[in-house]
Ligand SMILES: Cc1cc2nc3c(=O)[nH]c(=O)nc-3n(C[C@H](O)[C@H](O)[C@H](O)COP(=O)(O)OP(=O)(O)OC[C@H]3O[C@@H](n4cnc5c(N)ncnc54)[C@H](O)[C@@H]3O)c2cc1C
């Protein structure tokens with residue numbers, strides 16, 4: 369049996385764009401229908417941001433509990449020389465003992481958070497009078513959709529037509545093609561959704577993919593007590609980042625005891641008893657085996673367009689299956705729009721939510737903040753921020769140095785890098801890992817991009833984002849009066865590190881040169897003096913530096929002064945940290 373219904377607005381998928389859009393249309397007096405095949409609130413609330421950040425909070429507590437003695441804090445039992453009560457959980461990696469994870473409790477806390485967020489969304493939809501149909505939608509024609517209902521006892525199928533259709537169907541985890549994958553016991557092969565439902569910590573988690581999901585879960589499960597190996601196909605983790613930031617992140621992950629294998633291709637999987645074996649290959653042909661108890665697939669996501677029968681409606685997609693839209697989020701079919709991840713990257717909740725605002729303002733004429741009918745995605749391109757919720761967080765806004773140098777080679781830029789070790793508040797908190805980096809226009813002072821890989825890096829980044837939105841130049845942040853001691857006050861000092869040098873590569877050399885050469889003399893040329901570099905050693909990979917690299921370093925040393933025959937100077941390492949004071953002849 370199939371029922372027929374007609375609406376003013378039909379929303380397919382209850383994601384971060386579609387859910388508030390449905391409420392807005394209904395509140396504006398339009399007859400509105402929202403179709404959802406799984407759960408209201410979509411990925412972010414049910415499987416994405418909300419549950420992961422809730423679980424990551426548990427990981428942070430475990431991490432700090434292990435570091436408690438650094439802060440002069442002891443558990444009563446250990447202070448008294450007694451064994452801490454243990455049981456019901458899994459030993460927490462053993463770094464400092466006594467901390468174990470009750471995975472069921474971690475999961476329960478996550479479930480409660482998800483349920484409360486989801487209930488809030490359901491309440492808002494109900495209060496606005498949105499018809500929520502539980503089932504899977506597929507087009508029958510441009511403005512007609514068939515819904516296969518979740519509960520066939522009521523209706524097996526409902527056919528809905530509408531003047532306006534909004535597709536907000538999101539993405540799901542990709543399943544990479546690896547020989548042997550289908551032969552592994554399903555309970556041991558996890559994705560970003562199923563890993564959140566584990567009731568015990570895996571013994572050894574192999575993470576396939578060194579992107580956002582791989583890093584967030586890899587570090588979380590390490591902190592909860594698992595051995596973790598991250599296998600990343602490309603030569604750096606989080607490949608969209610500048611190499612110096614990715615390298616700093618790598619140091620942090622390895623510092624946490626995570627094994628990270630870069631430039632490593634997963635070739636084949638096999639399993640015996642409870643052990644999974646991943647056969648890998650490096651670009652030079654070297655093969656190796658990685659053994660683990662569980663495998664997390666974190667190798668990207670694919671759009672939920674394959675079940676929508678888009679060709680029936682004539683809706684255009686990219687070769688990867690994302691829906692093609694213009695800056696007003698209109699598809700090629702009039703009256704049909706796409707919002708959120710389903711239209712392609714960047715795939716973030718705040719992007720999907722802004723898609724909602726664009727459509728709402730253009731179609732429901734909400735006049736603020738810009739004139740109706742003029743809102744497009746173009747306005748946010750320069751400033752779209754994001755945060756990777758590793759600890760420390762990686763917050764970024766604007767352009768990357770690498771992107772600027774490759775896409776705008778003629779533009780004169782300056783780069784400032786400062787280690788979090790220079791941030792008073794971070795020192796007080798005992799959380800000094802990471803670095804800040806800013807890229808500015810050398811002529812105008814405009815802030816073009818900013819990254820903070822540091823404690824509460826997302827919050828610090830947001831301060832700079834607001835400055836960028838307001839057109840504040842870097843000098844404005846240098847002179848701003850921030851409350852002391854905040855993390856944001858470090859934005860007074862960052863700019864002292866601005867220089868035109870072309871990046872991390874030379875800094876890598878400087879690190880190893882200073883580390884390996886001991887008492888040797890650094891040469892530099894400040895325009896006042898020039899001196900000769902006596903010995904340079906090797907780069908971080910042990911490679912002997914060429915003469916042109918040595919020359920480059922001698923002209924890149926950050927500063928110095930000549931006093932008689934004694935040369936004093938300093939050089940900065942890859943984080944901009946002063947790594948050597950030189951005084952010798
Ligand atoms: C593990 C993880 C962590 C994340 N963390 C963050 C974070 O910290 N910050 C951040 O900004 N982003 C994060 N993201 C990304 C973020 O979750 C998404 O960008 C966000 O949910 C936007 O999604 P959306 O609005 O496009 O739709 P989604 O939230 O994906 O919702 C789409 C909905 O459509 C439904 N649907 C699909 N097909 C059909 C159909 N045919 N019929 C009916 N219903 C259908 C689905 O069931 C789903 O509920 C994370 C993602 C993951 C996986």
Ligand SMILES: NC(=O)c1ccc[n+]([C@@H]2O[C@H](COP(=O)([O-])OP(=O)(O)OC[C@H]3O[C@@H](n4cnc5c(N)ncnc54)[C@H](O)[C@@H]3O)[C@@H](O)[C@H]2O)c1
Pocket residue numbers: 544576577578579580581582584599600601602605606607632633634666667668669714715716754755756757
């Ligand atoms: N904090 C956040 O905002 C947040 C958190 C999680 C996810 N997300 C969103 O979800 C998206 C998807 O995340 P993701 O981490 O799955 O994808 P991703 O594209 O960010 O990273 C996937 C990584 O896996 C690697 N890879 C791909 N195939 C591989 C293979 N066969 N073997 C080894 N490595 C392989 C790629 O090189 C890539 O670096 C993100 O791009 C982001 O938009 C956001």
